[in-house]
Amino acid sequence: MMSVNVVLGAQWGDEGKGKLVDILAAQHDICARCAGGNNAGHTIVVPSLSSPTKNITYAFHLLPSGLINPKCTGLIGSGVVIHLPSFFAEMDALEAQGLDCTGRLFVSDRAHLVFDFHQIVDGLKEVELGGTSIGTTKKGIGPAYSGKASRSGLRVHHLYDEDEFADKFRRVVEGRFKRYGSFEYDTEAEIQRYKALASRLKPYVVDSVVYLHKALSSSPPKRILVEGANALMLDIDYGTYPFVTSSSTGIGGVCTGLGIPPRYIASGKTIGVVKAYTTRVGGGPFPTELVDDEGGVGRHLQEVGHEYGTTTGRRRRCGWLDLVVLKHSCLINDYTSLNLTKLDVLDQLDEIKVATAYIVDGKEADGFPASLSLLNPPHLEVKYQTFNGWKSQLSSSNPSISTCTSYNDLPENAKKYIEFIETFLGVPVEWIGVGPGRGEMVRRG
Structure with missing residues (x-):
């Protein structure tokens, strides 16, 4: 049986x-997205195909990142919600940078559609929430998933029955007018716009269940890599609800979003990607956040780590690594290994802290609390372990770990930091990011 590898x-x-x-896409035939929409952003820096001495930066929002590898096919699965104008805009931008997607990008016919009225409603819902705003990307993702859950959504296959699509579309928009008032929106013009978009999309549309299972049963079987969107703490069930996204961002979302049975995933790798510190965008609790600019560390992480959203450009909130969060994440996703990223951002810190426990109302919590009210003072106290940084172990000729190409090259204090993380979590750190480029990744093993 061919296994499926997953990155979450x-x-x-x-x-x-x-x-x-x-x-990883270099060793896989298919890279599939299973959930989320164009609210997720991935920035990838790779050598230019035309000039290998220069780097080129690709920004992905909806399309699978594996498309950078010319032999890898991209698939947008049934669990993803798709804003077609953004889909084509992103594809056109990537192709303008020399990335040819011809014949190797497909979209599930069961994927739900995001429309411009969803984006308008997204903003209106945030206004309604006022001071308790979730801090969404205003990309219409939440309203689209709401429509899906209430069985009023429109899927890709609906585009190809024009009369049915137009009738359903009018009724859905009218429902939004009744709920939010008659906001400015040209329903009939949008129907005509989607006729043209449907025609352009048709060559990309597949039955993704059949497509993936044919790939798995082919001889030899195709190698499939699943690219998760968002992260576990933004999961609709297991994240910091309601400050979450609207999809299942964990391992369960891989099965439901792609129609892949668990046995294929169980026989492969599930790699959890972990930043060497913690960031989040938007509202919601953040127990290790450096809100008081303690020693300038919070600002250091923002500026040195270039902590601005790929999709929104918003400044990310920054804080110390939180192993309580990661323990919760490991329990749910059962990672076979971890990728610790942006370790080089900590190069110039004298001290580094790691959260190891939450003390809630005087008692150590067994896990990550479901009630958000417990994640703020006076209920919560965070227990930290402090490590010496590796700044003093760097030299003027080698001022950053970005030049390290093996685990043994790393400073001793950096190794101690990594080994504490994997011992605490009980999961090996297999990959270590020491810089932004494709080549600045150390693999252990």
Whole structure:
């Protein structure tokens, strides 16, 4: 039986999943997205095909990152919600950078569609929430998933019955007018626009269940890599609800979003991508956040780590690595190994802290609390372990770990940091990101 390998975010997203997916795609035939929409952003830096001495930066939002590898096919699965204008805009931008997607990009006919009215409603819902705003990307993802759950959504296959599509579309928009008032929106013009988009999309549409299972049963079997979107702490069930996304971002979302049985995943690797510190975008609890700019560390992580969203450009909130969060993530996703990213961002810190426990109302919590009210003072106290940084173990000729090409090259204090993480979590750290480029990744093993 051919196995399926999976890459998932282990924190609140933005861990750098795209870089590992890009590296692993060289050994896979298909790279599949299983959930989310164009609210997820992956930035990948690789050598230019036309000039290998220069780097080129690709920004992915909806399309699978594995497309950078010219022999890898991309698939957008049934669990993804798709805004077609953004789909084509992203594809056109990538192709303008020299990335040819011809014949190697496909979309599930069961994937739900995101429309512009979803994006308008997304903003209106945030206004309604006022001071308790979730901090969404305003990409319409939540309203599209709401429509899916309430069985009023429109899927890709609906585009190819024009009368049915137009009738359903009018009724859905009218329902939104009744709920939010008559906001400015030209329903009939949008129907005509989607006729043209449907025609352009048709060559990309497949029955993704049949497509994937034919790939798995072919001789030889195709090698499949699943690229997760967002991360476990943004999962609709297991994240910091309601400050989450609207899909299943964990291992369960791989099965439901692609129609792949668990046995294929169980026989492969599930790699959790973990930033060497913690970041999140938008509202919601963040127990290790450096809100008081303690010693300038929070700002250091933001600036040195270039912590600005690929999709929104928003500044990310930054804080110390939280092993309570990661233990929760490991329990649910059962990672076979971890990819620790952006370790080089910690190069110039004298001290590094790691959260090892939550003390809730005077008692150590067994796991990550479901109630968000317990994640703030006076209920919560975070227990930290402090490590010496490796700044003093670097030299003027070698001021960054970005030049390290093997685990043995890393400073001793950096190794101690890594080994503490894997011992605490009980999961080996297989990959270590020491810089933004494709080549700046150390593999242990």
